[in-house]
Each structure stands twice: as structure tokens, then as C-alpha cells.
Amino acid sequence: MSAFPSVRRIKKEDFAEASKLHARCFSEKQYWSQACFDKYFSKETVFGFVSICDAQIAAVVVLQKTDEVAEILTLSVDPDKRRKNIGYQLMLCALEWVEESGIKEIFLDVAVDNEAAILLYKKLGFREIALRENYYVRATNKVNAYVLKKHIIATAAKDHYSVD
Numbered sequence: 001m002s003a004f005p006s007v008r009r010i011k012k013e014d015f016a017e018a019s020k021l022h023a024r025c026f027s028e029k030q031y032w033s034q035a036c037f038d039k040y041f042s043k044e045t046v047f048g049f050v051s052i053c054d055a056q057i058a059a060v061v062v063l064q065k066t067d068e069v070a071e072i073l074t075l076s077v078d079p080d081k082r083r084k085n086i087g088y089q090l091m092l093c094a095l096e097w098v099e100e101s102g103i104k105e106i107f108l109d110v111a112v113d114n115e116a117a118i119l120l121y122k123k124l125g126f127r128e129i130a131l132r133e134n135y136y137v138r139a140t141n142k143v144n145a146y147v148l149k150k151h152i153i154a155t156a157a158k159d160h161y162s163v164d
């Protein structure tokens, strides 16, 4: 892998590659097809960013915003490129955009058994606020989800985020 990946806004031309990455990160029922990316990004409230590494998409994050609140719809990092800080850096860029958009709070759902994602979000300052029972339907069972929230605190230094 080359130097640290760059992050940029997702483009329509990325949807096919982003969908292939998503399929490697989620089950057949959960992954987003190219048509699904098309559908989400047809809404003006949906935004996304990709990490580019060696001219390929290494990670994707998609957010939805309404007035002063945002929600993470999905986050995925190439299974071959995990534990290299890519998810964390991509989320920092997304949070910077959220802050610049004047958003005050950001939410997400995460399966209670997704330890990697929970630790990532907690490192970014997200905190549990609720539990959704049987939220994720898997092949053989249902799994609860935590609702996590982070207050966005505007900071003078753009490379730092306060953890509340």
C-alpha cells in the first residue's frame, strides 16, 4: 500500500466500485448494490466520501443530513486494508464536513456484536443513547443495535475534534 490514502467526495462514477467493496464487507442481504447507491444519492440530503489508495476505493462512508442532525448510513473499509487507520481518518473527514455544515448532532446504528465498529465510533467520541431490539436481521438470527450519538462541537483547530 502506498502512502496514506486521500479522501474525497464520492462521485456517481464511483458507485459500481463502491458497491463491490460494500459486498465484501456486508452479507448478501445487507450490502448495497450499485442501484442502491444510485437510489440513495438521488436524494439531496445524502452525502458520501471515499478513501482512495493506489487508485482504488479503500473505504466508503455515506451520511444523510436533515437540518441540524446527521446520520451515518454506512461505513466500510476494504477487508484487506483494515487496522491501518483508514476508517478513522475517513470518519474524521466526514465529521469535519458535518461540522462545517452547521450540524449539531450525529447518530448511527451499530450491531451490539460489531466490536471493531463500536470501538472505532467510541474513539471518535460517539456514546450509546439507546438500544434497538432485534434491529438487524441476519441469516439465522436477529441482533440488537446500539444507537450512538455524538455532539458536534465546533473547534478552532480543524484537525481536532472534542470528545464529549
Ligand SMILES: CC(C)(COP(=O)(O)OP(=O)(O)OC[C@H]1O[C@@H](n2cnc3c(N)ncnc32)[C@H](O)[C@@H]1OP(=O)(O)O)[C@@H](O)C(=O)NCCC(=O)NCCS
Residues within 6 Å of the ligand: 025, 026, 074, 075, 076, 077, 078, 081, 082, 083, 084, 085, 086, 087, 088, 089, 109, 110, 111, 114, 115, 116, 117, 119, 120, 121, 123
Ligand atoms: C469497522 C471498520 C470500519 C473499521 O475500519 P478500520 O479502517 O479497520 O479501522 P481503523 O484502523 O481506522 O481503527 C480505528 C479504531 O477503531 C477500533 N478498531 C477498528 N478495528 C478494530 C478491531 N478489529 N478490533 C478492535 N478495535 C478495532 C480501534 O479503536 C482503532 O483504534 P486503534 O488502532 O488506536 O486501536 C471496518 O472493520 C469495517 O469496514 N467493518 C465492516 C463493516 C462495518 O462493520 N461497518 C460499520 C457498520 S456500523
